[in-house]
Amino acid sequence: MSADRAYSNRKIRPYLRSRGIRDVIPEKKDNKAARLRRGSRGGRPCDFDAARYKKRNTVERAINKLRQFRAVATRYDKRGYVFLGSVTAAALMIWLRT
Known part of the structure; x- marks a missing residue:
């Protein structure tokens, strides 16, 4: 599932992971800063594939044309x-x- 930064939060990612859905959602800057500030207690960084995220734009443009x-x-x-x-x-x- 590809989405904007607005859909990046602590509730959506575990839900998608539990259902076996790979997400391509960039992490918000303030979430990343808070995670780094907490150090080892901050958790692991989220998976983000930049190449897959770029393909999202192509799909959006095709839908807009339709x-x-x-x-x-x-x-x-x-x-x-x-x-x-x-x-x-x-x-x-x-x-x-x-």
Whole structure:
């Protein structure tokens, strides 16, 4: 799971770890400073893979391009398979434009 620094806290990380979800959430600067200030009692630093975090931007931009289409952004369709068709059609139109 990739997220912003806003989602970096002591409750979310153990929850994700207990469910077997690898997180890519950068540590807040004040949390890092507090951890370093406490020394060995401060705990271990959080796992952070910068390369995976950079890929998050690519996914966000793709979703934003899809949301330019009204049917995808508002999800007017009742059925999931119809919505999937709308997303597929929007993705094809984006692909053909580039």
